[in-house]
Amino acid sequence: MSRRLPRSFYARPATEVAPELLGHVLVRVLADGTRLAARLVEVEAYEPDDPGSHAFRGMTPRNAVMFGPPGHLYVYFTYGMHFCMNAVTRRSGQGSAVLLRAGEPLEGLDTMRRQRGRDRATELCAGPGRFTQALGIARPENDADLVRGHDVWVAEGARTEPVAVGIRVGVHDTSRSWRFWLEGNPFVSRGRPGPPTPKQRRPSRAAPRS
DNA sequence: CGTTGGATTGGCT
């Protein structure tokens, strides 16, 4: 049994917690007892005085969980059809969290396939909306306690790949490089601006020239 | 109370 990350792990700035979450394992137990697990491979940090954060304009019914104690799950609904999940960071009253954007499926792949309606492992948890759908996380899981709850938590894992850094997806702010992912990991979402996707080099055959 | 657009995804051109 691997240990869960303690409350103290989350009680820090999101920019510190985010990269350190990579490699750890998100564990989810469904109502029927089915256990699912995925290794965190892509995350983004959202800080209190960050215009790109839901918490920037103060507390509202929707983002209230972000202002609560660290180590809870903040789940929100967006684009009329998707849920995204975050690990709340910093102390109560602060409004800070880490968006969990992608995971590498480890356990319960068949259940994930059923919930996603897709077969390929790389399409199960690669993207914030896909990730929550694969793990069966929605409104009921908002505010779930990752440290002491029994529905979803983060267990200690191992990070092997180096951490890559870039700008966040869908956030119009190129000044904060707060997106972190595991370099070269195939389960990272392609994201819009994406990781510095160095155009797929196709082994050019005969060099055309002129 | 009406309007706007989003921390997205998947399917089609």
Place this chain on the structure above:
DNA sequence: GCCAATCCAACGC
């Protein structure tokens, strides 16, 4: 590459 799907929070009047 473009765009529809589909809800609702946030904000302005």
